[in-house]
Amino acid sequence: MLRPGDKLIKELGGLHKFINWDKPILTDSGGFQVWSLGELNKVSEEGVKFSSPYDGKKIFMTPEDSIMIQENLGSDIVMAFDECTDYPSTYDDAQKSMELSMRWAKRCKEAHKSKSALFGIVQGGMYTDLRKESLDRLIDIDFDGIALGGLSVGESKQEKTEILEFMSDKLPDDKPRYLMGVGTPEDIVEAVRYGIDMFDCVLPTRNARNGQLFTSEGVINIRNAEYKNSDDPIDINCDSKVSQNYSRAYLNHLQRTNEMLGSMLATYHNIYYYQSLMKEIRESIKNNLFAKFVKDFYNRRNLDMPEGPL
Incomplete structure (x- = not known):
């Protein structure tokens, strides 16, 4: 407007x-x-x-x-x-x-x-x-x-x-x-x-700018010192270009030095993660496997599954 x-x-x-x-x-x-x-x-x-x-x-x-x-x-x-x-x-x-x-x-x-x-x-x-x-x-x-x-x-x-x-x-x-x-x-x-x-929701992009990355096992803050020397991908279960091509150490470096590329790569990864999540949900419903998907989703995060319909 x-x-x-x-x-x-x-x-x-x-x-x-x-x-x-x-x-x-x-x-x-x-x-x-x-x-x-x-x-x-x-x-x-x-x-x-x-x-x-x-x-x-x-x-x-x-x-x-x-x-x-x-x-x-x-x-x-x-x-x-x-x-x-x-x-x-x-x-x-x-x-x-x-x-x-x-x-x-x-x-x-x-x-x-x-x-x-x-x-x-x-x-x-x-x-x-x-x-x-x-x-x-x-x-x-x-x-x-x-x-x-x-x-x-x-x-x-x-x-x-x-x-x-x-x-x-x-x-x-x-x-x-x-x-x-x-x-x-x-x-x-x-x-x-x-x-x-x-x-x-603004979370995928806003959180990316603050160094928070969504993964199949939960959220990580890539700015944390524990990732400074990590050669691991962002998410081993994700096939995004960021997870496949860049290490946690590299993303940690970009974020801690406030390089614009750090926010760009984090944003790309988070949006890709959300798109993949929705695709998994649609496919599980289509194949009558949604209940299994929900249980696996919470198990990967070590979270108790809330009560509710399946």
Whole structure:
């Protein structure tokens, strides 16, 4: 929206051409990003007023603006504009926030004109009855997919699991199920057990910049001194170019000297790991081996497998 701007990207042929990416692109509506600005935003029935983090300029965005911006970008999956519910929230605050998001969801549906898929976002905080009401209203509006929002905003793991368990048998079977802002490999495997199909998260890239690498046996911090003289690959079970061609000692050196290449290689590895994880999950489900996959996943990490469906 702000840099380089959705109108410029539209003029240049959309995001697919702009970044030379011929696969699906999902864009967020901006609701979470505005929420993350904290006191820099002001929410009203019409939309959100916030200050640009770049120059302080006042900007007002409506649900209709959000849809237009995403359509200008040429997204394949467009998200409805919502208000991310604070955590913790009182019941009354969560209810007001959810109801506002549902009114905005209807406006987004009416504003959506492109051939892209439009997903609605379930809100309601940690209150199951509000979550159910939100879902029912989204189903009535008839979105192409359903997302669960507000589950990566500081709540405990137990609270997140309780919401996932509650929603698992209520989400439509004929629409994609998208868990927003989640998460670790363990979070993803658990969510799939509750029927979730899609995820997004900054962890693979953000953690890579801090030297944290995801492996089949868990997370390692490659900056630690124990890897200074290690000739071992990052992950012996991973066939990424990084694991196959570079030692832990080399990645340790790059990270400790703040070489840009260190973050680049770590980012490549982490994204490759996540892609491989999702591929394993899909194949195990296709071959009716998901229960075995889950047990092996936790065994490799020396972790107790949480209770839940298989």
